[in-house]
Amino acid sequence: MNVLITGAGLIGAHAAQQLVDAGNITLFDLSPNRDYIAKVVGQGKAEVVAANMLDLPALLTALGKYNIDTMVHTAGLIGGRVQENSYTGATNNINGTINVLEAARLRKLRRVVYVSTFGVYERGKINDSVVKETHPIGGHNLYATTKVCSEHLVHAYASMYNLDTIIIRPGGVFGRGFYVGGSTVGMVMRDLAVNMIKGQSITIEAKTYGPNEYVYGKDVGQVLALACKAENPKQRIYNAGTGVVTNHEQLAQAVREVLPTLDVKTTGAASTDRSRSIPMDIGVTKAELGYTPRFHLADALRDYMTELRIDGVA
Secondary structure: OEEEEEOOOHHHHHHHHHHOOOOEEEEEEOOOOHHHHHHHHOOOOEEEEEOOOOOHHHHHHHHHHOOOOEEEEOOOOOOHHHHHOHHHHHHHHHHHHHHHHHHHHHHOOOEEEEEOOHHHEOHHHOOOOOEOOOOOEOOOOHHHHHHHHHHHHHHHHHHHHOOOEEEEEEOEEEOOOOOOOOOHHHHHHHHHHHHHHHOOOEEEEOOOOOOEOEEEHHHHHHHHHHHHHOOOOOOOEEEEOOOOOEOHHHHHHHHHHHOOOOOEEEEOOOOOOHHHHOOEOOHHHHHHHOOOOOOOHHHHHHHHHHHHHHOOOO
């Protein structure tokens, strides 16, 4: 299997790390951080192409040069970065997806795996105890709208051109990364881990930390690798989370589990919005892709702290 991954940030790099033993990996990124890639993926374990996903000829050239048969599309702007400049945000996310799909069609790739988000769900319309892949989606903000549009484009290409596609909807992803795309969850969890390493007194605010379905970057990388390898999966959309929603009090407890002597306080009231506390159903992802989350929250924080120490962050 020869895989090209657009985006060499947290999700893309960890997907590459999970796929290096399955074939040849190429990372396609506008401004790749080669030192970061070497640390996460391994020195010399992946080819790196510095190019823009909006440049279709450059993407086609890379697909041909490295004889790519599978693409994973992670590149794009996230959350507030999309809101800052609506035109640039929408253009990057939607046109980038169009280019990936068109390149896959022209090169007759075996599969495209698209990384969406759990933010596409219309949670106010969900009355069940879990969020299933079949629940309604909608664009309640610009970022979610770009993801919903991209999902529809994926379905259209699959239907019109018989393109093999899989959509993955991750939860709130965090881990070793730089968050140039604008991940708020990633940035605040990084701040938390750095403060844990420094041994500073920590105050976890309800407004900032939760409720959220936190999922470690290594687990999302695992799901993407499994999606690339899956043979004839029954469905084409999969949740990628832990099946557990954590509020700020529970996050504080996870921090105390890792560092029992650290002074950890909480402030603010837990959200009374039921829709924010509904976990994703990952049963189908487990059954069809073979996914099992390897990192519960406390374990993820421990691992994250270890990697930050290796990087000399704190």
